[in-house]
Amino acid sequence: MTDKKEKILQAALELFATEGYNATATSKIAKKAGVSEGLIFRHFNNKKGLLEALNNQVEDKIKIIFTPIFFETNSKEIIKKYIYLPFDFNPEEYNFWRLQFMLKWQNEYYNPDKLEPVLDKLTQAFLDLKYKEPQKEAFVLMQIIESISIIILREGIEVVLPYKKFLLEKYKV
Amino acid sequence: MTDKKEKILQAALELFATEGYNATATSKIAKKAGVSEGLIFRHFNNKKGLLEALNNQVEDKIKIIFTPIFFETNSKEIIKKYIYLPFDFNPEEYNFWRLQFMLKWQNEYYNPDKLEPVLDKLTQAFLDLKYKEPQKEAFVLMQIIESISIIILREGIEVVLPYKKFLLEKYKV
DNA sequence: GTCTATACGATGATAGAC
DNA sequence: GTCTATCATCGTATAGAC
Known part of the structure; x- marks a missing residue:
């Protein structure tokens, strides 16, 4: 698990858990993780894949x-x-x-x-x-x-x- | 309360309650209610106003x-x-x-x-x-x-x- | 009260360079 | 692995006609 990949998971967890899944934009996750938005899709295919990884x-x-x-x-x-x-x-x-x-x-x-x-x-x-x-x-x-x-x-x-x-x-x- | 206004509330209730508030687009509500999308905003100002009315x-x-x-x-x-x-x-x-x-x-x-x-x-x-x-x-x-x-x-x-x-x-x- | 048309920003996702 | 640039689509909301 790379450093950035973990940062994404961490940011997504915090945002999903507090704001909700639908209410959280991938751009917001990228910003919070200090990462480009595209990287999220490289690692997790799509937004749902990110949720599944957390699950x-x-x-x-x-x-x-x-x-x-x-x-x-x-x-x-x-x-x-x-x-x-x-x-x-x-x-x-x-x-x-x-x-x-x-x-x-x-x-x-x-x-x-x-x-x-x-x-x-x-x-x-x-x-x-x-x-x-x-x-x-x-x-x-x-x-x-x-x-x-x-x-x-x-x-x-x-x-x-x-x-x-x-x-x-x-x-x- | 007009007929269409009630139809909107009814459709919104069903969609909000089953799909969730964020996940429900106003276009979807309008379609389900058999009403133009603009009418929703005439009656309830914005999406949140619709939720408040239901609340x-x-x-x-x-x-x-x-x-x-x-x-x-x-x-x-x-x-x-x-x-x-x-x-x-x-x-x-x-x-x-x-x-x-x-x-x-x-x-x-x-x-x-x-x-x-x-x-x-x-x-x-x-x-x-x-x-x-x-x-x-x-x-x-x-x-x-x-x-x-x-x-x-x-x-x-x-x-x-x-x-x-x-x-x-x-x-x- | 109601509809059509449309503005316009936000969002999920892709392509290609490094 | 990572970034920048870009795109198509969606979603909220408004304007104006009827």
């Missing part, structure tokens, strides 16, 4: 972030670690997650199956903890954590910080 | 949908009615709600205060029902219901239908 990076990050949960065997720890997730986002990576949620909002890139292994893992944990409807509990918890993630990305972590303790207590983990 | 309609609908909850005095009924909300969306109005959630996603139009009265009402209900942290309970329930709303709008009601019963039982209402 792949995001998917890699998602895999990484969930790894510790998949290796956990203690049920309470699984739920605990899952609740911790959004509160442990690295601010430097906020734009990655912003892009992730933006893409989710655009039908084309939305893939519900992506999170199914997580749902399974949480379901197993709730089952082990004798919850009556483990699969539904897992699903609802995922919705809560996703909501909180979005709030953090949009408004910062302060607003929702108290919910970390609240959720840990609510689920007794 | 006002959405806000009116929001007020209407929450009215029965505000008039309810029985705490269990308040929570029950709130949980029912997304499951009672009229499919013909899906695009209204889609637009609402899309606008929420675009910083400019997002107003967190809009739902504060709802939060208050739910908080009172949870307080009355002796929940330890009524305000946080209310907030979390709102996140759950919002998530479910979004899923319904994106994938249809079937996927989340079982959660109606699940939530009613979870909150014992």
Whole structure:
């Protein structure tokens, strides 16, 4: 990966994540990256190719972030670690997650199956903890954590910080 | 409100809600509405004016949908009615709600205060029902219901239908 | 109120030089 | 790999006729 190619990806990530994909002109990306506009098309064919390259990076990050949960065997720890997730986002990576949620909002890139292994893992944990409807509990918890993630990305972590303790207590983990 | 003006609003709503605001060209709206492109600007000044007109309609609908909850005095009924909300969306109005959630996603139009009265009402209900942290309970329930709303709008009601019963039982209402 | 015609800047993309 | 120059098209918006 050349230096300029990375600069383009970096600039595109920031602009896509904050202004939106359609609202971001390739000329703007080139300017921000300190690169000629033509170079974008050399490296990524077209604007969509640039988005896809970023999307792949995001998917890699998602895999990484969930790894510790998949290796956990203690049920309470699984739920605990899952609740911790959004509160442990690295601010430097906020734009990655912003892009992730933006893409989710655009039908084309939305893939519900992506999170199914997580749902399974949480379901197993709730089952082990004798919850009556483990699969539904897992699903609802995922919705809560996703909501909180979005709030953090949009408004910062302060607003929702108290919910970390609240959720840990609510689920007794 | 003239016939053509309404046709424009209708076409714009459908396109904005499905394709997105930026991705929708005024020419496309005009074509769908069976109207000249210039007429859009006569009636709404510019593209943004068109969005604002739709946004006002959405806000009116929001007020209407929450009215029965505000008039309810029985705490269990308040929570029950709130949980029912997304499951009672009229499919013909899906695009209204889609637009609402899309606008929420675009910083400019997002107003967190809009739902504060709802939060208050739910908080009172949870307080009355002796929940330890009524305000946080209310907030979390709102996140759950919002998530479910979004899923319904994106994938249809079937996927989340079982959660109606699940939530009613979870909150014992 | 509505339409046609059109201005005109912005945008995605290509060609060719270095 | 990278840049400059250039292009065709699109998108918003306006003017003027009816």
